Amino acid sequence: MGRALAPLPVNPTFLSLFLLLLHLISPFQPVEALGFQFSTFDPSADYGALEVKSPALIYNDALQLTPDSSSGTVDFMNKSGRILYKQGFKLWDGPPEAPTKIASFNASFVINIFRINNGTPGEGLAFIVAPDLNLPAGSFGGYLGLTNATTDGQTSNHLLAVEFDTFKQDYDPDANHIGLDINSVESNQTVPLADHGFDLAPNHTVFFHVWIEYDGGQELLEVYMIDEDESTPTKPKPASPIMTASLDMSKVVNQNSYFGFAASTGDNVELNCVLGWNMTVEELPKGTPAGLVIGLAVGISAAALAVAGVAALGVWAWRRRAAARDPNIVGTLKSLPGMPREFKFKDLKMATGNFDEGNKLGQGGFGVVYKGVLAAENRQVAVKKFSRDELKSKDDFLAELTIINRLRHRHLVPLLGWCHQTGMLLLVYDYMPNGSLDGHIFCGPERQTLEWSHRYKIVAGVGCALHYLHEEFDQIVLHRDLKASNIMLDSNFNARLGDFGLARAIDDEKNSYAELEGVPGTIGYIAPECLHTGKATRESDIFGFGAVILEVVCGKHPWRRAGFDGFQFLADWVWSLHRDGRILEAVDGRLGGDYAVEEARRLLLLGLACSHPIAAERPKMPAIVQIRSGSMEVPRVPPFKPAFVWPSAGLLSEDGDTTDVTPMTSSSRFGSGWRSRDVSKESDAGYNDSSPV
Template sequence: MWTLTSKFILIDIASILYCFLVIVEGAKLQTFTAEYGPFNETYYDILEVIWPATISSGALQVTPDAASSDFKLSNKSARVLLNQRFKLWEEHASQPQLASFNTSFLFNVFRPFNDTAAEGLAFMIAPNLLLPPGSMGQFLGLTNTMGDTSDTANRFVAVELDTSRQCFDPDNNHVGIDVNNIKSIKTESLAPHNITIAPIGMAKFYNVWVDYDGLNMVIDVYIAEQPEITSPTPPKPGSPILSADLDLREHVNQYAYLGFSASTGNASQLNRVLMWNLTVQHFSDSGKELDKWMKIMLGAGLAVLVLVLVFAVGFGYRYRKLRTVAPSSNLVGALQRLPATPREFKFRDLKKATSRFDEKNKLGQGGFGMVYRGMLVKENMEIAVKLFSRENIKGQHDFLSELTIINRLRHKHLVKLLGWCHKKGKLLLVYEYMPNGSLDKHLFIGPNKEPLEWNLRYKIISGLALALHYLHNEYDQKVVHRDLKASNIMLDSDFNARLGDFGLARALDNGRTSYAEAEGVLGTMGYIAPECFLTGKATRQSDIYAFGAVLLEVICGQRPGTRIAGFQFLVDWVWLLHRDGKLLEVVDQRLGDNYIVEEANRLLLLGLACSHPSASERPRTQSILQMISGAMPVPYVPPFKPAFVWPAGEPMDMDSVNTVSITTSDSVSEWSPKNLSSENSAGHTDSLV
């Protein structure tokens, strides 16, 4: 009785102390202040300059400032965002809180051909670092035709400086406040204020101030002309030109980015930002400070509580021997303390659903366990049950690692976790069932079966890229998957890609850019980036390499580790045909001519770009998404595969490693890393979920 009572009291007190600390720490505001400009190439390190935006001539060219024979200034959209996100609001049971910010920027809009002005420029609060495809013209780089009809999901707020009139605008020279939609909630014509954003035949410079008061939930906009770019900044006007009540919690993500967007339509204009000042009072997450105080307060509080309990109920007990807590008890305790604890299934229900884990219900098997198909009759729901095979401390570590990460992930292109079960040493995870199985089962089929259609392959690649971008950039922590491959990509009833198997995935703590496994390099040959064999570290860039391998696998219908034409890896063969100008010859022959040439060429080049031996040369996920959609060209891919050189300067998203310089051949076949899983030529997959 003593043990049971004290257990629950201790848990309750620990929860109270934890909640108290989160509220105290979470309510603290931090102030970020910065002055930017004149702009030069060093700003590429702190700004996300989304093509075709550039930094040139001392300014952010939010829409392109130079035309060429094959590149026009019309019908373009772009964004330039600070690549640091801010926590703009905090939600507590006692009192919700909103951050405040003040920003000012010097801009000018110029019509290069003195014709009709073209659309405009906006300061925005953005949910992510992506540019919506098709956001040119009236959409100002903020949204697009599809997004503007479902504005509640857009999650942006913008102050537009509009130079083109739509049916809902007052004129072609106005300022407006946009909330998740290009139809402003409030506008003000600028002509009565003697302000012309884009005068014909000349460039005028204007300072804009945007102030948001988080306490009173009011946004104010001020504008004043600056005679010359070198002139002193004019004083801020005494009253705003536009003001509106605005509760940011209802319209933007808790974590958001700040910056600029712009677009051109059938006509063209230059949209330039020359100086930018920003002050944000944002909320800080608890981080290491919370961990430190948690240990101190919980340690002290629990020690006192234990003493009280001992004296209160221990008159009859002069001494109790401390008992070692079984590993299974530790595991259950860890599971119960998970945030938003997932559902706990009963073992007997899962046993019944899978017909006692009958072999005929087996979907796949891998290094971490077996996956079975099941049916919960009472709920009329099909499930996939992953039974972990290693019933020891290492197996529990794998189980907890996967559950801890995927429990909090929420994305339509990730396999959804339904719950867990721990019974009699058995560790199980329960996922939603994917009717079409894994991608590899549709790529590597018998000669008499129809190959996977081109439009479905393109759709799967797009979905996988969205999932990877979410893990790398949009989740609370950066997550490296570490095991991206066709057998871990599941397909729902509509052949939407769902990335699964997070047994190797790891969330990177704040400030960390890589993860090192004590046991060495983990993963599957053909998908592992060459630098991993030297550093033993997984990074977002090594995930990109694996994505490139999958991309080539989907287009070619060949496994990345396939020996072909004398090459040990598929990527080397593809690079050879790229050199010879025969790139399309690698497209899966079973498709015949049933594919889109332009798309195939673009995706193959993207696959090679992602497979670049140098981590710093591989594109990032936000660029990959735009390349897949065709909104951004694929970077230059050299005709000869570059040699792997280490170290290779300062790679992105990788810790610097002190090691000798090593130059290898195009192949990494001489390496013999430990713990590499494999897939045989018969199409056996080593994991499903």
């Protein structure tokens, strides 16, 4: 037995401070997060990540949990299905009888429950935490794909679910409620939705955005919910939950469990669709938590306590920094091909004067852009700081970075690097000394108007950039937000296309991209077919390019509430002048006649050709490049603006490329609805946003 040492005196104040420090750091574990994001679903890629239990399938950019009417299946009745993420998650730590830690998680998803032929809906769908990837046999009807007549209510199910029920069973309060299900479809807690103005399965298309948040420390589950139909814009997460429940998850689910969705039909049927899904789960330590355990035993000196205190403080500071750095995002970034350099936050903070307001170049819905100077390199940069809520900022950051990191063209704003530290998401671009194009076209008397040679060169540069995105890159890239405020000018007034926050790359075999939240863009730049299809195409980008051409030549916004001689849209006014043989009267009067007449005429006609209401009639980018250079004539522009035609099938251009303007029907994942989303205030990588909207 060891010899006990006499205790040495310890300063009471130091001991109190040290014990407080121990209290702060001993239970502390860095909040590392695991998770995944599906803004839409692609059967060619997502079957590898998702376990899809038939008759569920990935179809029409959505998870179809029960048979979908547009997939060719006609047998809807008495079906159940599940789709789960294949990777399991550790949800609690320690012995089963006394867990030491329960993981927190956040789920965000969008659902659409659609009545077939406006019939009685049934049965419902559920978000689930399951012990395995199986689908119970006989789980159709009221069992919602969760349990069956034999297993319902058994604690061995280890099943947790939040149900969205559309059919009243004997044990249900009504046919329109959410419920918390633990090992059984007889809910432990229900919330009738009529009291909140919600109808899960109305006679029209409604999307429900749902947030399910579980706090493992407080053992508290909260469900938030909003409805978004075709007439309402995207709404933020509500301030208050629609359901709150105390829940010790460790007493219900397996230590390693799976997240996903389940649904069923019975004698009454419905379409059960999930249109997007983001998931974040707190990562628990794989072994024994590395805590600092110090016994104030007899014989420990004050000096030893001091050394331990300094070491503990260092560990705490290191862990806090690590917690602010999302390992999933960092890992994703470093795995991207051609990824530019990673900047240190302290360098960007110093470069921008701690993101001083005086260095702000522009602000939009996605974030703020600041001017900075990297002292060590004596280089000016533009630093984009994403500022939406945490989940959306990560989406915005990764969406923009994964598009632009591989793009290399002399008419694109160069991306220099990125930074993700202290919880901030930053992109670093080359600084454009002449700012954005709109600042020169729509300028006041204090700034000299942009001369014609610069305007012509700018249109040519934007055309080259768009040709690269559409035709020369190894994927088709749709910019989706072409406008003057997103076109930057370098020191020689060369155009540099920027703001790829809305850009999306599509595979060669595809020709369109559909946005979950509706049609992004700005009034005057959005092609008319997009408002009906909800899809962006190369043709819709060309429509936006036509609007840019006209605003550059005319010096006017493409849309103005006050109008242009009775026309709210610039293209309509220019078309009326073309009809009357006076098209050159559209040229910016501030030029005072100092412009090349033939160049101006060609650009105005090209702008109208790109603004053609019928997508298939717009010129392609290879032709546009030749038209601008003078090697090809401008296509004939009719004297009267043609009417927009919404065809019943996609129009084919000469090379067989469809414009993808097929209208959506009730059999599609969106039902019969479409939504338009104006993001004129969400443009920020262009440094400033002077949209009239």
